[in-house]
Amino acid sequence: MKSCGVIVEYNPFHNGHLYHLKKAKKHADADCMIAIMSGNFLQRGEPAIIDKWHRTEAALRGGADLVVELPFLYAVQHSDFFSKGAIQTLAELGVDSVCFGSENGDISAFTKAYEHMHKWKEEYEVALRQYLNEGLSYPEASRLGYEAIKFPSGTIDLSQPNNILGYSYVKQLLTYAPEVEPLTVLRKNNHFHDEDITGSVASATSIRKELLAKGEMSSDAQTTIPSTTEEQLQKYKDGHGLWHEWEAYFHLLQYKILTMEESTLRCFHGVEEGIEYRLKRAIKEATSFHEFLMKLKTKRYTWTRLQRTLVHILVGTDKLEASQLLRATPPPYARVLGMNDSGKKYLRMIKKETTIPVITQPQQLESEMLDLEARAAAAYYSVLSPAIRVRALKKEYGAPVIL
């Protein structure tokens, strides 16, 4: 049974994802498509529009055979840790290949870039440090660092943000799991952070923006997602009363930051370089999440970095614990969020070969990483009304989605 891994957020699962799964399956000649998916909080430091269970069901109905959770601590991270968590988990699950979408579509452009980077690592790091010392943000400094080491033609352009994640996957694969084949397929929509819907393949960002602005399913949104996703979005809203976005959490964040001393804020993952003082000052005056971010943003602190830090404050990710957990290799477990028959069959097949526990419910294992996951779930659901919240929290300890 041949398997292929994909690294996803499915926030929400849309036509581009459907296309990618189909193409990847064909390209990898796979019998089982394994999606490792962020849970309730996402890489850019945002709550998912609907919870992981409803996104899992949409993924299974859209072509995934097995959905595994990327633990919260890896999911809300810059590309290095995000990729490390995803690739290592997929490798532990014995995938034959990992396939990601790219604007290039040629895997050798990524592997060659990795070789070039490997050779010029020191020069890159000198340049990176210099730009960081000048007060630039990490993405901007690394972009200039990549420019400094001049990638030869035939390699991807790492100064383009859209290439960074794919590059990180390839780097992690070549470093930690050389037995897994890296694959890429051409992305149908090249602009995956587009703000507006322009056709039937739109960015998840534009679809969320449309849904949250309208507050209900719109015909524009409908054209961009499979009907199975539409069902899950509707079902979530009917059962939980909302689609999630940062603004709904603002009062909790404000309450938390205002009732903490700077010295306590400093203990959260991502709170560095005295930003705790800015946080306390800015939140006193802000009346919305957006206004808060506008007050916080500087050349050095990008919107995404700030959002990630705020997610870790919201959830209460302890800095020391996080750094210990992130150092551990491989991840402590793989947690199945959902599967169909092929997924089940695959799991049975690999059962004896995996070195990390494969679990379907968190109570099957004692792990700090899972305790953190439970806190993330509690934070995510804390904007629901009381009875719905209690029910949603129980789901965290329930069975996975079986199709």
Add this chain to the structure above:
Amino acid sequence: MKSCGVIVEYNPFHNGHLYHLKKAKKHADADCMIAIMSGNFLQRGEPAIIDKWHRTEAALRGGADLVVELPFLYAVQHSDFFSKGAIQTLAELGVDSVCFGSENGDISAFTKAYEHMHKWKEEYEVALRQYLNEGLSYPEASRLGYEAIKFPSGTIDLSQPNNILGYSYVKQLLTYAPEVEPLTVLRKNNHFHDEDITGSVASATSIRKELLAKGEMSSDAQTTIPSTTEEQLQKYKDGHGLWHEWEAYFHLLQYKILTMEESTLRCFHGVEEGIEYRLKRAIKEATSFHEFLMKLKTKRYTWTRLQRTLVHILVGTDKLEASQLLRATPPPYARVLGMNDSGKKYLRMIKKETTIPVITQPQQLESEMLDLEARAAAAYYSVLSPAIRVRALKKEYGAPVIL
């Protein structure tokens, strides 16, 4: 200029308080009535129905000349610390007497009880420890302890909870401030924890219950409060959208407890004897504050003790910091919440004699006790809508109420 101190919560200021102020002023032959008042959270571990500024104005309009804040850390405590904070602050402000309401009306019954207690202290403590070891709550164990040392006739009955606060005042006065005269006046309504309104002098508990149940001013409530209190209650509700009660904070408490590890919960003042595990378990299932308390309550943990602990969790009172601050004598400052001309005149008079700073705005002093006060205010106002919350938070650093 002769002054008399009263120790109050005014939650809200009612006809019984009006009567007490008038009687006390006469009994003490005072020119200036100084009320030391709890801020936004109260001794029984509850948010005040309206904030300290509106309660201060009601107090000034009802006969107080100077309103001083009992710092949050003393205010939300059992009778010993509560009395210590209040009496020591009043003593530092140079009051000639302190006058409290009682069911007895005879101060010698309190002073004699203190002498008896002083003599039989050891026997009392042996009995107290024994009952605590049997798993009884502190109030119940101390009640039986008092019974064991048999108070002679002509002393107050300490096994009656209503006598405990008055007794604590007298004890603190005789121990820390023998130069201040203890006075008592007969309370007009003897049942100050009555649940229902029965006449024009009703308990604050029954008035709050009536107001919160109706959600608006009712004719029953109107008969029990001066029109000036009615104005403040109405003004607060119009400007802030609500009257405060625990249920409005439940989602914040649930969010906070669920996103904290037991080891972090244990760092809060009042979280002792493994109750952190009960807290985490119970709050997962609870859909309201009331339901949560019902799940938590045991023979050992009284409703009031639990509520106090939950206020300290809500505000984030650090256990170590609290124990250091509570040990300090006298309190680090006296903060004026409001005054009229007599109050102003009195303050000018004592200015050179007080050994602790008398402040009107928190930014006039660096103090951990004031930092904690700011966090308590932030927690208190966190249930308001965003723009109103920002405005209310600013008030914490604004000028006192001047009549």
